[in-house]
Amino acid sequence: MSLSYNRHKRLVEIIQANGEVRIRDLMQRFNISEETARRDIKRLEQDGLVARVHGGAVATQQPKLLAISSRAVSERAEKSTIAEIALGLLKPGQNLFFGGGSTILSLASRISALPEMRVVTNMVDTAIAAAEGHRHRVVMLGGDFNVDFRTVSGFTALRTLREQQIDVAFIGVNAVHPNGVFDHEQVGQELAATLCEQARKIVILADHSKFGLSARYRILPHSAITAIITDRRPASDMLDKIEAAGVEVLYPQNRHNPALVST
Structure with a gap:
């Protein structure tokens, strides 16, 4: 060490x-x-x-x-790897959604030098990071504030999100299971359902430790997900099941798919 x-x-x-x-x-x-x-x-x-x-x-x-x-x-290397791969999906002028969590925050902290984009988020720290450098327009959702996770949720947040047109939504999850992605909190389920309506593409950011796990709430089936970005190649059986559902899995040895960048 x-x-x-x-x-x-x-x-x-x-x-x-x-x-x-x-x-x-x-x-x-x-x-x-x-x-x-x-x-x-x-x-x-x-x-x-x-x-x-x-x-x-x-x-x-x-x-x-x-x-x-x-x-x-201790997980910095994993988060950095995921964030760097995710940067490859960004284009000038995009409308993005950044969810909560430290991996999404790591991505938001890296966009300050990129050409102008519009970022919608429900996390205070992510909004601040995305606004660094004064290049991007940042929209902070309103709603009920969770002091533990520094995110907002509830009716007001979802109503505002329904007014947005999102090109790519980046969200973190607690678990990546063969049957979909899962979260410990029901608010994640509500947010994901709204993003299915408003976002053209949904990209999950999850380090390797989340694979093979489950949690209380399935927030999305794999059929609703465009891509999953992780820091290492998942086990073959897991990878096969996810890819069979039409999800692109990106990791260091398979980090770029031009089709994902096109709008």
């Missing part, structure tokens, strides 16, 4: 405890240069775990959500 990984993990723990960290404190605590300290903070900001401020960084998440941030650091 690399020194930088351990340092980043410890940095998240410090922010979890204190709510902020200063550059000078990082330099002294870890015996690193100012350049390295700033690079660490920038990397964690890309993962949606901190927000840079003058002289340091502050937490972007409430304490309950910060409790999972150490796990987010």
Whole structure:
């Protein structure tokens, strides 16, 4: 395990405890240069775990959500791999939907330098990340706010979503099963049903640990999904079942399909 990984993990723990960290404190605590300290903070900001401020960084998440941030650091490679593949599906002028979750947030954190797009989202942190650089128009859904996940849901959110025309919707899930994709919360089911009506394409972002699992609510059958992006090739039996339903599965060895980019 690399020194930088351990340092980043410890940095998240410090922010979890204190709510902020200063550059000078990082330099002294870890015996690193100012350049390295700033690079660490920038990397964690890309993962949606901190927000840079003058002289340091502050937490972007409430304490309950910060409790999972150490796990987010350990899964950084997987999320980065998925996000980089997803970038290949984006085109200038698209209308996008970004759902909640740290993998979607990782994607949103990477679009600031891309040509103008329109992003609709139900997650506060994703809206902030997508707006970075002031290139993209960002639409934040209204509704009932969940402080744990920093997302909105409910009648108002769904009503606003029904007013949108979405080219590609990117959503995260808790489980990828041979019978579809599943979530622990019913609100995910309601959101996905609305996206089936409003989005031309639905793309699932899920790391390899989600495959073969199930959860309480099936939010979509595979027949409603355009593509699933993951960080490694799924087991052959799982892959065969998903592809038989017409879903394109993208992973590092199979990361580009021109047909998915066309509108």
